[in-house]
Amino acid sequence: xxxxxxxxxxxxxxxxxxxxxxxxxxxxxxxxxxxxxxxxxxxxxxxxxxxxxxxxxxxxxxxxxxxxxxxxxxxxxxxxxxxxxxxxxxxxxxxxxxxxxxxxxxxxxxxxxxxxxxxxxxxxxxxxxxxxxxxxxxxxxxxxxxxxxxxxxxxxxxxxxxxxxxxxxxxxxxxxxxxxxxxxxxxxxxxxxxxxxxxxxxxxxxxxxxxxxxxxxxxxxxxxxxxxxxxx
Amino acid sequence: xxxxxxxxxxxxxxxxxxxxxxxxxxxxxxxxxxxxxxxxxxxxxxxxxxxxxxxxxxxxxxxxxxxxxxxxxxxxxxxxxxxxxxxxxxxxxxxxxxxxxxxxxxxxxxxxxxxxxxxxxxxxxxxxxxxxxxxxxxxxxxxxxxxxxxxxxxxxxxxxxxxxxxxxxxxxxxxxxxxxxxxxxxxxxxxxxxxxxxxxxxxxxxxxxxxxxxxxxxxxxxxxxxxxxxxxxxxxxxxxxxxxxxxxxxxxxxxxxxxxxxxxxxxxxxxxxxxxxxxxxxxxxxxxxxxxxxxxxxxxxxxxxxxxxxxxxxxxxxxxxxxxxxxxxxxxxxxxxxxxxxxxxxxxxxxxxxxxxxxxxxxxxxxxxxxxxxxxxxxxxxxxxxxxxxxxxxxxxxxxxxxxxxxxxxxxxxxxxxxxxxxxxxxxxxxxxxxxxxxxxxxxxxxxxxxxxxxx
Ligand SMILES: Nc1ncnc2c1ncn2[C@@H]1O[C@H](COP(=O)(O)OP(=O)(O)OP(=O)(O)O)[C@@H](O)[C@H]1O
Ligand SMILES: [Mg+2]
Numbered sequence: 001x002x003x004x005x006x007x008x009x010x011x012x013x014x015x016x017x018x019x020x021x022x023x024x025x026x027x028x029x030x031x032x033x034x035x036x037x038x039x040x041x042x043x044x045x046x047x048x049x050x051x052x053x054x055x056x057x058x059x060x061x062x063x064x065x066x067x068x069x070x071x072x073x074x075x076x077x078x079x080x081x082x083x084x085x086x087x088x089x090x091x092x093x094x095x096x097x098x099x100x101x102x103x104x105x106x107x108x109x110x111x112x113x114x115x116x117x118x119x120x121x122x123x124x125x126x127x128x129x130x131x132x133x134x135x136x137x138x139x140x141x142x143x144x145x146x147x148x149x150x151x152x153x154x155x156x157x158x159x160x161x162x163x164x165x166x167x168x169x170x171x172x173x174x175x176x177x178x179x180x181x182x183x184x185x186x187x188x189x190x191x192x193x194x195x196x197x198x199x200x201x202x203x204x205x206x207x208x209x210x211x212x213x214x215x216x217x218x219x220x221x222x223x224x225x226x227x228x229x230x231x232x
Numbered sequence: 233x234x235x236x237x238x239x240x241x242x243x244x245x246x247x248x249x250x251x252x253x254x255x256x257x258x259x260x261x262x263x264x265x266x267x268x269x270x271x272x273x274x275x276x277x278x279x280x281x282x283x284x285x286x287x288x289x290x291x292x293x294x295x296x297x298x299x300x301x302x303x304x305x306x307x308x309x310x311x312x313x314x315x316x317x318x319x320x321x322x323x324x325x326x327x328x329x330x331x332x333x334x335x336x337x338x339x340x341x342x343x344x345x346x347x348x349x350x351x352x353x354x355x356x357x358x359x360x361x362x363x364x365x366x367x368x369x370x371x372x373x374x375x376x377x378x379x380x381x382x383x384x385x386x387x388x389x390x391x392x393x394x395x396x397x398x399x400x401x402x403x404x405x406x407x408x409x410x411x412x413x414x415x416x417x418x419x420x421x422x423x424x425x426x427x428x429x430x431x432x433x434x435x436x437x438x439x440x441x442x443x444x445x446x447x448x449x450x451x452x453x454x455x456x457x458x459x460x461x462x463x464x465x466x467x468x469x470x471x472x473x474x475x476x477x478x479x480x481x482x483x484x485x486x487x488x489x490x491x492x493x494x495x496x497x498x499x500x501x502x503x504x505x506x507x508x509x510x511x512x513x514x515x516x517x518x519x520x521x522x523x524x525x526x527x528x529x530x531x532x533x534x535x536x537x538x539x540x541x542x543x544x545x546x547x548x549x550x551x552x553x554x555x556x557x558x559x560x561x562x563x564x565x566x567x568x569x570x571x572x573x574x575x576x577x578x579x580x581x582x583x584x585x586x587x588x589x590x591x592x593x594x595x596x597x598x599x600x601x602x603x604x605x606x607x608x609x610x611x612x613x614x615x616x617x618x619x620x621x622x623x624x625x626x627x628x629x630x631x632x633x634x635x636x637x638x639x640x641x642x643x644x645x646x647x648x649x650x651x652x653x654x655x656x657x658x659x660x661x662x663x664x665x666x667x668x669x670x671x672x673x674x675x676x677x678x679x680x681x682x683x684x685x686x687x688x
Contacts, residue, residue: 079591083589085587093684098582114587115233
């Protein structure tokens with residue numbers, strides 16, 4: 001599903017005549033199979049988010065190759081990435097990233113609107129998802145009128161609306177309390193089982209690591225361990 | 233993204249900052265109204281002048297003065313042969329051709345007499361060329377004539393009591409109190425001529441019957457004292473004068489001059505020739521054709537062309553000045569759009585992060601600025617029509633106040649042709665989208681990660 005080949009990334013900091021290269025990822029190799037839940041762990045600053053951002057196409061790798069769904073995305077142009085994202089990837093963020101001026105309904109609908117889906121079809125799909133995440137009563141609420149857990153459910157619904165085979169999540173439980181976190185993780189597991197959605201989840205959390213099929217550990221930009229969770 | 237959704241999206245975005253959008257639309261509409269009103273004065277003046285030209289003269293008329301020939305010796309006058317050529321040309325409706333009697337004929341009826349212009353015409357051609365009678369009928373017999381509308385007004389009773397100077401007014405016309413107030417129709421009038429013969433002046437009278445009176449000439453100041461006779465009457469006159477076209481011989485003329493007037497057997501020449509085109513559009517091609525054939529001509533279209541060129545320049549100038557107002561408004565649009573992009577950076581970042589296409593984002597912002605341009609233009613057009621109506625209403629009042637003169641005709645100083653309004657709408661949308669181009673580009677360039685981090 002996802003293949004990372006000798007991937008390296010470095011940031012450049014400082015002014016033009018005093019530019020410094022800051023290597024963040026060094027020679028990462030890994031493969032993620034269809035239907036897997038993979039958690040990425042590591043200390044702060046170890047390069048977890050950078051790895052996920054590369055997979056999302058938000059930044060371009062300085063070296064190495066990246067394949068998603070058998071497609072080489074390494075050299076995708078911005079517009080190609082946009083199309084690819086809206087077809088194959090769903091995103092969940094730590095801070096939800098909902099559009100504050102849109103209602104829960106509109107936020108979930110947004111990817112379909114951008115894809116040019118008909119209003120009728122949009123309503124059918126959004127209603128179904130709202131029901132599924134248990135927010136039918138909150139459809140007209142704006143993000144500021146929802147709790148953190150509810151907001152995260154809206155953002156999960158938004159990620160699911162285009163039926164992506166892969167969902168990338170950067171610390172999805174980071175802003176939630178324990179109880180809500182467990183709820184969300186249950187939901188993720190359910191989606192994974194029922195719909196064979198592949199999850200890549202960055203986390204600091206032991207709970208998350210527990211539902212994962214595999215845990216990848218990064219240290220200082222290097223992949224130090226990649227092991228199957230026996231406990232599962 | 234569907235057009236309807238884009239429009240919805242834009243509307244929602246604009247609602248977020250109503251007052252700013254309102255001010256920008258206001259500025260744009262002021263620019264538009266200014267542009268239209270300014271140009272409308274150019275259009276109004278042009279329409280006024282062109283209408284004036286068209287009204288006064290037969291727009292389909294091409295007057296022919298003469299002919300340019302390769303040999304200088306050959307006569308440059310228009311002969312029967314030329315007339316036939318004109319008649320045979322494409323799109324020619326009629327050819328009016330007249331021969332003037334080269335004398336100073338006086339028309340008399342009873343005690344009244346007056347000067348006149350006597351010409352031989354082909355009545356059939358004149359009728360086709362648009363000659364209309366205000367009363368009577370066209371001549372049928374050879375001694376029947378039609379007369380100009382004002383001929384009677386040129387006739388007065390000659391008497392010893394009144395001096396000539398007293399009879400005429402400053403326009404050279406007979407004063408009303410001396411005018412003949414009878415109709416000449418169905419009356420016999422005499423055409424009287426003088427000729428110097430055998431050492432003394434002889435006088436002859438040619439009685440003709442008036443059967444019709446022509447319509448008033450189109451222009452107010454034109455007075456017609458014409459008498460249109462048949463060729464037979466001319467021949468009678470020539471028999472008396474012994475010269476072509478009844479030309480006068482003066483006592484002090486030299487022998488050869490007299491001879492040249494007498495020379496006989498020559499072709500008739502016409503000194504007043506007009507080719508009438510089937511319709512206005514054909515005038516130009518006929519004029520060109522005639523010019524190519526070497527005729528000296530004049531048609532109103534030539535004048536119209538020049539007038540139109542002058543006005544085209546004036547209008548373009550006014551539109552450019554007006555466009556400057558629109559450009560100033562476009563600075564406002566640029567500002568508004570830049571701020572909108574900055575304000576919505578996070579939203580745009582989120583949209584890009586979950587699969588929004590840069591092209592779609594650009595088109596949304598372009599549409600939004602175009603929408604502002606459109607609304608500004610619509611309001612501006614409406615305002616311009618109101619201002620234009622106001623100008624046209626107030627102008628006569630102002631003229632009356634300032635010059636103490638009332639206008640006999642209604643002048644529409646400001647005229648907005650529909651296409652001017654359309655041009656302005658298009659211009660406004662165009663300028664608005666142009667000024668939205670850079671902000672829209674900026675929107676597509678927004679970096680997803682910085683936007684999501686909310687540190688912009
Ligand atoms: N835009 C950037 N420019 C320069 N350096 C950057 C940039 N983004 C990240 N870094 C550096 O890259 C390194 C890895 O950052 P990254 O965000 O991937 O860490 P992380 O593992 O996600 O940490 P955390 O658990 O705190 O989220 C850090 O040292 C950070 O300073
Ligand atoms: Mg991180």
